[in-house]
Amino acid sequence: xxxxxxxxxxxxxxxxxxxxxxxxxxxxxxxxxxxxxxxxxxxxxxxxxxxxxxxxxxxxxxxxxxxxxxxxxxxxxxxxxxxxxxxxxxxxxxxxxxxxxxxxxxxxxxxxxxxxxxxxxxxxxxxxxxxxxxxxxxxxxxxxxxxxxxxxxxxxxxxxxxxxxxxxxxxxxxxxxxxxxxxxxxxxxxxxxxxxxxxxxxxxxxxxxxxxxxxxxxxxxxxxxxxxxxxxxxxxxxxxxxxxxxxxxxxxxxxxxxxxxxxxxxxxxxxxxxxxxxxxxxxxxxxxxxxxxxxxxxxxxxxxxxxxxxxxxxxxxxxxxxxxxxxxxxxxxxxxxxxxxxxxxxxxxxxxxxxxxxxxxxxxxxxxxxxxxxxxxxxxxxxxxxxxxxxxxxxxxxxxxx
Numbered sequence: 001x002x003x004x005x006x007x008x009x010x011x012x013x014x015x016x017x018x019x020x021x022x023x024x025x026x027x028x029x030x031x032x033x034x035x036x037x038x039x040x041x042x043x044x045x046x047x048x049x050x051x052x053x054x055x056x057x058x059x060x061x062x063x064x065x066x067x068x069x070x071x072x073x074x075x076x077x078x079x080x081x082x083x084x085x086x087x088x089x090x091x092x093x094x095x096x097x098x099x100x101x102x103x104x105x106x107x108x109x110x111x112x113x114x115x116x117x118x119x120x121x122x123x124x125x126x127x128x129x130x131x132x133x134x135x136x137x138x139x140x141x142x143x144x145x146x147x148x149x150x151x152x153x154x155x156x157x158x159x160x161x162x163x164x165x166x167x168x169x170x171x172x173x174x175x176x177x178x179x180x181x182x183x184x185x186x187x188x189x190x191x192x193x194x195x196x197x198x199x200x201x202x203x204x205x206x207x208x209x210x211x212x213x214x215x216x217x218x219x220x221x222x223x224x225x226x227x228x229x230x231x232x233x234x235x236x237x238x239x240x241x242x243x244x245x246x247x248x249x250x251x252x253x254x255x256x257x258x259x260x261x262x263x264x265x266x267x268x269x270x271x272x273x274x275x276x277x278x279x280x281x282x283x284x285x286x287x288x289x290x291x292x293x294x295x296x297x298x299x300x301x302x303x304x305x306x307x308x309x310x311x312x313x314x315x316x317x318x319x320x321x322x323x324x325x326x327x328x329x330x331x332x333x334x335x336x337x338x339x340x341x342x343x344x345x346x347x348x349x350x351x352x353x354x355x356x357x358x359x360x361x362x363x364x365x366x367x368x369x370x371x372x373x374x375x376x377x378x379x380x381x382x383x384x385x386x387x388x389x390x391x392x393x394x395x396x397x398x399x400x401x402x
């Protein structure tokens with residue numbers, strides 16, 4: 001595919017009726033049986049603890065599902081654009097797949113998607129291409145063509161490079177629905193007051209206000225944990241009652257959270273205030289042992305990712321007027337750490353509590369400091385230019401008077 005035809009394809013597709021097709025749309029559920037079998041095998045390949053055909057380590061289910069979804073959206077786009085008659089993972093061994101992935105990335109970049117997101121998409125395609133190559137190598141007993149893997153690897157590296165450049169020159173702009181850490185704490189206190197002071201007779205409203213107070217306390221009373229930890233909280237599983245009426249957060253099982261392979265097994269005491277609210281909620285909703293503490297009516301199944309996000313955003317909206325997304329709580333807390341100029345020991349302690357590297361806080365702080373420095377330099381440069389312009393005007397006006 002030539003550069004000219006690629007550019008024309010991007011322009012045509014942006015103008016087509018199918019403009020919203022791709023990463024923004026919902027995934028289809030009526031998938032062909034053969035594709036379902038291929039995707040299941042792909043996910044098993046990624047999560048299987050030991051697999052001699054896989055060069056990398058096993059990943060948690062969440063990571064595997066993200067890769068599956070990225071691959072499936074790409075396949076749906078290929079079919080919608082009539083680039084692929086039948087969706088199949090075999091396309092990831094084709095010599096054309098990298099060129100198609102490049103068009104896919106260009107479309108999303110043209111719509112305003114960041115290169116960091118596109119790098120994740122291409123990373124999933126590269127993983128799938130390596131999986132298909134490993135399967136073909138095992139079946140053929142020889143070395144199949146590696147063009148697809150090589151070219152996708154190059155495209156992935158280029159997306160990462162562009163993402164680094166974007167981050168370097170990006171200004172630190174928070175999301176539209178965003179609260180600083182002080183605002184987050186005000187929302188938590190407002191939720192507590194609303195649940196405590198309610199005197200109405202609506203059982204549904206009382207239940208909702210109680211859930212809001214439990215959620216916002218659990219998510220914000222301590223440094224925010226991984227989003228999935230609260231969403232997948234199980235009574236007598238990850239949330240173990242203690243003999244003194246409290247709870248232990250038990251993440252000692254492999255795969256208990258996204259970075260469990262890095263941090264290993266951990267147990268921590270739930271703060272008494274949060275424990276009291278959890279007890280009230282569990283009693284109100286009659287959560288059974290091994291039932292999910294937060295669910296949509298069936299304790300055997302937790303909220304899915306999107307439903308959980310809606311529940312949390314609605315709780316923040318009710319008590320602060322801002323529909324704060326749960327994933328933004330961590331960046332809000334990091335911003336609080338940065339603004340108070342906490343030292344390395346504090347950053348490391350917060351990183352451990354949030355289950356990610358302290359380098360994340362350091363990178364965030366450095367990027368924001370660099371952004372502020374660039375803003376100051378830009379302001380100083382404008383002021384110098386304005387001063388020079390004022391002097392020139394003054395000279396033009398005053399010289400004739402002499």
